[in-house]
Amino acid sequence: MQYHKHEAVIVGAGGAGLMAALYASRSVDTAVISKLYPTRSHTGAAQGGIGAALANLEEDHWEWHAYDTVKGADWMGDEPEIEFMCREAIDVVIELEHMGLPFDRTPEGKISQRPFGGHTNNITHRPVRRAAHAADRTGHMILQTLYQQCIKNNVNFYDEFQVVDLLLNEGKAVGVVAYEIATGELHVFHAKTVLFATGGFGRMWKITSNAHAYTGDGNGIAARRGIPMQDLEFFQFHPTGIRGMGILITEGVRGEGGVLINNEGERFMDRYAPSVKDLASRDVVSRAIYLEIMAGRGINGEDWVWLDIRPETVNKYFERDDIRNPDGTPRRIDADYVRKKLPDIADFTKTYLGVDPVVDPMPVQPTAHYAMGGIPTDVHGRVLIDEERTPMPGFYAAGECACVSAHGANRLGTNSLLDLVVFGKQAGLDMARYCQENDWTPLPENAGQEVAEMLERIRTNDGHEHVATLRTELQQLMTKNVSVFRTQELLDEAVEEIQKLRERYKHIGIQDKGKTFNTELLQAWEFGNLLDLALLTATSAANRTESRGAHARDDYPDRDDENWMKHTLAWLQPDGTVKLSYKPVRRILNPDGTYKYPAIKRVY
C-alpha cells in the first residue's frame, strides 16, 4: 500500500472537482483523484448551456433566475442557497469566459444566450434567453477549460485511480483510499480536507443519459460511512432521450423552437403548459409525455413521441404564437441555423438513428438523467451530517453527488453546470481556508485494511451470482417501479426486491482474478454502490406520500406543503436497513414575516 499526503484531496475531475481544485490549488497543496481521465468526465456530455442572468440579449435579473429556480424546484429548494447560486452565476460565467471558454457570441460580441426549460421573464412569463452556451457542447468546453487551468496551475492529478473508501478519524475526514486501476495497488491519501465530486448514479435505470461510469461511487462510500443521503427520491427524468438508447437530445432543441408531437400530430404541450409549452420544466414535460403514452397517443401506440426541429414545423408554430426577435421582427429559422446551433445533435441523430434532424423528426422518450439529491452540504460545500445541519470537519461535496439543495424536487436545465462551478468554487475556497487554519489529524489505524479485504473478497470469491445479471434486474426493477409515475405498492415492492438483490450480491463471483486493469472487479464494486443507493432512493420515495417535482405519485397526486415541505435524510444502517429523518426546507422571509417566495401551484 502506498502512502501520499496532500492538504486538499479532491475526488472526481468533472466540473465540480476541477473548479474546486483550481481554487484550492491557489493556496494549498491539492491533488485530484479520478477514475477517468479528467477530460472523460461526464460534465463533457452536457450540451445545452449554463444559466446566468447576463441579460446579453434581453432584460433579465438574477432575481428572476432565482424565482424560476425556486418554482422549478417545486418549493423544495433551499432558498438562500438558490439566491446565492443565481447571484454568483453572473460573475462565475464571466470568469469562465476570462479563462478562455469559447462561448457563442451575440452580434455585439457578447456571450450568446438561448432560452431553456423553466427560465422565464417574470413579468411576461415568456421564455427568456438565459442559457450561455458554446454551440451544443457547453459542458465539454467547461470541462476542458477547467482542466486546462488546472494543469497550468500544476494541480497534482492521479488519473485512473478509483477511490474506494473514505477515511474518518476523530469525527473528521482525514483521507481516502484509492485503487490504482492499472496496477491493482491500493494507495492511502492522507489529507486535511476531502471533497467528493463523483457525479451521479443514473445507471440504476435501464434507459439513461448517464455514462457507464455514473455509478454513484462517492455517494455509496459516504453512505456506508454513516453520512445521510438527502432527497434521493427526486431523480430527474429528462423528457427527450433518444428512443431505446437514452442518449440525450438537449433541451436546447426546444430552446431553439423544437416541439414535441404525439401520434395525432398534435403539439400536446399546448395543453399541459399553455404559456411556455415545450419549455416547461422537465418533470412537467416528462410527465406530459407519459400521460400521452398512457392515453394511447404515443407514436404507433408505443412508448415514445416525436421531437420536431424541422424548420417548417418550427416556423409554423413561431408564426402561430407570434414569436419575435429582440428587434421585433418575426422569428424564423432555417436548416443552416439549426445545423449551426445544434451540430452535435445533428451528429448524434445521424449516427444513432440515421436521420437528419432538419429533414426528419426524432423519436424520443424520457430518460433517467439527474440526481437532485445526494450528500447534504451548505453553500461552502461542507457536508452536513444531521437534521441540525452540523458540518463534518474536513469533508466536502460538490456537483451532482452533492445536494445543496439548489434544485429541490426538480432541477432546471442549465442549473447543474451552474451548480458545479458556483459551489465547486466555494468548496475549493473553503477547503483552502480550512487547510490553512487547521493542523493534520492522524489517519485511523489500519487505514485501508477494511476496503482491501472487501475488494479481495470480491476478487477471490467463487460465488455463483453474476453481476451483470443482477444489474440488469436492478435496472428493470427501477425502471418499472421507481420511475416517472410511482405508487406505494410499486415502491414497497422495489424496496423488498432491492433487499433481495443485495442479499444475492453477497454471493457474486467474477472471472478476472488479475491485478492489471481489472475492470470486472471494479464494476462489481461499483454495482454495490448502485444497490445501496437504489435502496435509499426507493425507501425515501416510498415514505414521501405526496407528489412534488420529479417525485410524482399516482396515489398521492397533489403536493402537500403542510406535511412534506421538508428534506428527506436517509441513513444506511450497518444492518442493511434504512433510517429516515427530515429537516425543514430553508425559506426566506420578507421583513414583514411573509414568505419571499410563497408556495403556489406550479403552472407553466
Add this chain to the structure above:
Amino acid sequence: MEIINKEYGLPKEKFKGGFETWAWFFMRISGVVLLFIAVIHLLWMHIGIQVENITYDVVRDRWIGPWGPFWKTYDIALLTFALMHGFNGLRWITDDYIKKPGWNAFVKALLLVIFLIVIGMGAYTVISFNG
C-alpha cells in the same frame, strides 16, 4: 454586422519560423523546381534521346556544343536542388527511424559528409568537363 478582431483586442503578436520552417518551405519550392527540371531531364533522356543512344559523344556534345552553357547551368541547378531536397528528405527519414541520439547524430553527420562529397563530385564533373 461583422466585427473584426482589432476592435476587441490587440492584434496578435508577430513571430518568425526558424530552420525547420525553412526546411519545409524549401522542400516545396525545390519540389516545384524539380518537377520541371528533374522530370524534363528524365523524360528527355528516356523518351527524347533514349538510353541506348547515350554515349560519351552525346554527353560531350551536350556540354561542349553550342547549347553547352545552357545545359551546364541546367545540370548545376538540377544537381543542387535534387541533392539539397534529397538530403533533407534523408535527414527527415533518419530522424524518424534512428532514435538513439548517438546513432542519429552519427548518421546525420555521415549524410552531411556524403552530401558534400557528392555535390563536389557532381559540380566538378559539370563545370570542368571539357571533352
Add this chain to the structure above:
Amino acid sequence: MGNAISSLWKGITYKGGPGHYAFILHRLTGLGVALFVILHIVDNFVVMFGEDAFSEVLHLYSNPVMRLLEVFLIFSVIYHAFNGLRVIIMDFWAPSSHVQRTLWWLVWGIVLPLSLIAAWFTLAPVFGLR
C-alpha cells in the same frame, strides 16, 4: 531499423485512406530516388576519366536487370514528383484537401501513362521488341 519495419507493418495493415498509401509510397520513392541520384552523380563522374571508362559504365546500364531497375526509377521520380505536387497544392490551397481523393486518382492518371511510355522506350530495345 526495427521501428521502421514495424511502422511499415502498421501502415500496411491499417485501413487508411489514399493519403496514407500516398505517404508510404512517397517516402519509399523519395528514398529510392535519392539513393539513385547519388549513384548517378558518381557514375557521371567517370566521364572525367575518358571515353573508355565511361562506355564501360554505360555498358553496365544496358544489362536487362539494370533496365528494369531504371523503369522502376522512372516510375519513382514521376510518382514522387506528381504526388509531391499534390501535397504542395494541398498545403497552400486548403480547399483542395477536401478533394484529396480525387487528386490522388489524378496523380495516377498522370503517373501511369507517363511511366508506361518511358518504360516502353527503355525496355523495348533490350528485350528485342524494337
Add this chain to the structure above:
Amino acid sequence: MAKVNVTVKILRFNPDVDEKPHWQTYEVKDVEETKQVLDVLHTIKWYQDGTLTLRSSCAHGVCGSDAMVINGHNRLACKTLVRDVQPVITVEPIRGLKVIKDLVVDMEPFFAKYKSIEPWFINPEPPPERERLQSQKDRERFDDTTKCILCGACTTSCPSFWANGEYVGPAAIVQAHRWIFDSRDKGTAERLKILNDRFGVWACRTAFNCVEACPREIDITKAIGEVKKALTFGTVDF
C-alpha cells in the same frame, strides 16, 4: 429491428500471463443492428468473458474513452453501429501506444503531448469587468478545433506518428490551433514556437488518416495546414 449474429475477433493481451498478443474469437447472437460495437463488447465482457478489458464511459461519442481499431480502422466503439461492420468484427487496441491490457493502452504519452503545447488561455492583459468581446466571425474561426475530445484516434492512426513516436501528433496540434486562432489569446508566438520543430507540426506528412479517423469530424489536416502556414508566413490572418 433486424437482428444479426456476429463474430467478434479481439486482439487480446494480458501482461500477467501472455507473452504476445493473440486473437480470440467470440460469437454473439441476436444483436440488434443498431446496437453499438461498444454494446457488443460489453455483452461479451458481461456475459461471456469477464476478463475482456476496455475503457468506456459516456456511450455516445463525447468522452473519448473507447478509441480502438475496428475492422482495420480507428473508431470509437460507441459511435460504430453493428450494422456497419457486421458480420465479422475485428477489434484491436489503437496503435503506437503501449498496450496495458487487451484494448487498454497507456495514454500518458498522448496526454503529455497535449500538455506540451500549453493548452490554456494565455493573455497577460487584465480582464475587463465583463466578458472579453469577440465577433461572431472570430469565434467561428476556430470552432472546428474546439470539438476535440482527446480520444487519440487521430494521433494513433497517423503513419508519421507510428514512424516516429516523438511527433506531437495531430491531436495536440488541433488543440493548439484552437488557441492560436482564438482572437482573445495572446500566446500565439509561444505556441507556434513549440510547434516549429522537426517533431512538431513539421512531422505531419499530410497523410489524412487523422481526418478519416476523427469521430468528431474535425478537419484536422486543414487545421495543421493553417498552423504550417502561420509559421511560414508569420501571420494568422488568412
